[in-house]
Amino acid sequence: MAVRGGLRLFLTSAVLAMAFAGFFGGVDSYNRRPMRKTLVVRNLADDLDAVSPQQVHLSVVGEDKMRISWITETSTPATVQYGTSPGNYEFSADGTTSSYSYLIYDSGDIHDTVIGPLKPNSVYYYRCGIDSTREFSFKTPPAQFPVKFAVVGDLGQTGWTQSTLQHIAESNYDMLLLPGDLSYADLIQPLWDSFGRLVEPLASQRPWMVTQGNHEIEKIPLIHSERFTAYNARWRMPFEQSGSGSNLFYSFNVAGVHVIMLGSYTDFDPNSAQFKWLEADLGKIDRNKTPWTVVLIHAPWYNSNTAHQGEKESIDMKASMEGLLYGARVDVVFAGHVHAYERFTRVYNGQTDNCGPVHITIGDGGNHEGLASEYEDPMPDISIFREPSFGHGQFEVVNATHALWTWHRNDDDSAVPSDSVWLRSLSSDTAFKVKT
Secondary structure, X not given: OOOOOHHHHHHHHHHHHXXXXXXOOOOOOOOEOOOOOEOOOOOOOOOOXXXXXXXXXXXXXXXXXEEEEEEEOOOOOOEEXXXXXXXXXXXXXXXXXXXXXXXXXXXXXEEEEEEOOOOOOOEEEEEEOOOOOOOEEEEOOOOOOOEEEEEOOOOOOEHHHHHHHHHHHOOOOOEEEEEOOOOOOOOOOHHHHHHHHHHHXXXXXXXXXXXXXXXXXXXXXXXXXXOOHHHHHHOOOOOHHHXXXXXXXXXXXXXXXXXXXXXXXXXXXXXXXXXXXXHHHHHHOOXXXXXXXXXXXXXXXXXXXXXXXXXXXXXXXXXXXXXXXXXXXXXXXXXXXOOOEEEXXXXXXXXXXXXXXXXXXXXXXXXXXXOEOOEOOXXXXXXXXXXXXXXXXXXXXXXXXXXXXXXXXXXXXXXXXXXXXXXXXXXXXXXXXXXX
8 A cells, every 4th residue: 555665666566566477476488469558546635535445346245234445544443334325424334454464565554443233135335434524425235136246356457447447337236246356466566455455446336255366476486475465455355254164165145046166276186175165065065045056266177269278277177077067057157367257158068068067268358468369279068168368257047047148349449249148047957966
């Protein structure tokens, strides 16, 4: 946050990032299409004082609460005042404050406050801290169908990102799902602050539910051994409420949909905490209450792009966990990592299977590395649509039985609907009932 040390800090971090890029997966050998330059959103010092909230973003906690997270340059109470009309704050809640250090970078104060209970599908106005005059507003998700998700992976902070965010803002979505690779800070911590400022206009109005990717690891051997330092400090998700012991994997319910966020870069073998948690979580799903089950991962289990082939996070995780998802009749699996779009048919064990989930790769939000433009030839039978373009997806769950998936390509900065399909929930067809 505080770019304490200014230009010297930024340049020092940049040099370190280049030196250690190979350790966290930032170097790839395949060809990419041209990208747009990285945006650096700086603190508007003339408009904000040291206790003004910055980088405000929301996440759901349970089905009637919201976590509000923000950062300040100096200490201030982690208090949120909120109400149902502008300037009239009927309620107040206090939270916690933390911070972190990374090499020569010190973050600002990171505040997390849970508010509620809240009414579904309702607009609330809120203020972060007791001395700030900035007012924000958000709309809670609906309690029942329909519900609309924006889905985007590998977002970054480039000109393409800006275009993608504009299209998402116009989509009237209820919640955003992001399967990893958020800021592309890649060790340069001030870029986390820049990303927080870039997404604040959207993330302060609707809940953003995220999981981590390889660009969140930010581990430097012998220098900074802890993984996911910035990610865990800045993007706290409601893992405790689902019985998870880690911010890297969790689940939640929203309007008839059970959403599971998995960690591709933490242990996933059958003896791991994540595997055991997933097995238990899938066993608790009540398909009468949540007819739809959706899973997000970062590294795709199915991929016909030439990029990111043969990685253990894809191959080994699929070998460990695909059977669990198949047995629970998961409807859709969203992934990122590959900087392109691809939709598969319902699939299991490499073959078309009407009891399996639809796999969708949506790692095309706008990252600075460019697009993965080369695909395997011939196109596999299980792959239905693929295209190396930036864009985002919209998953509109209409009712307990049907949902509409649409991928919107960024074409000359217009959101062009380019791939669309109606899906039927597996729980609504007795031929595909959950295995016990």
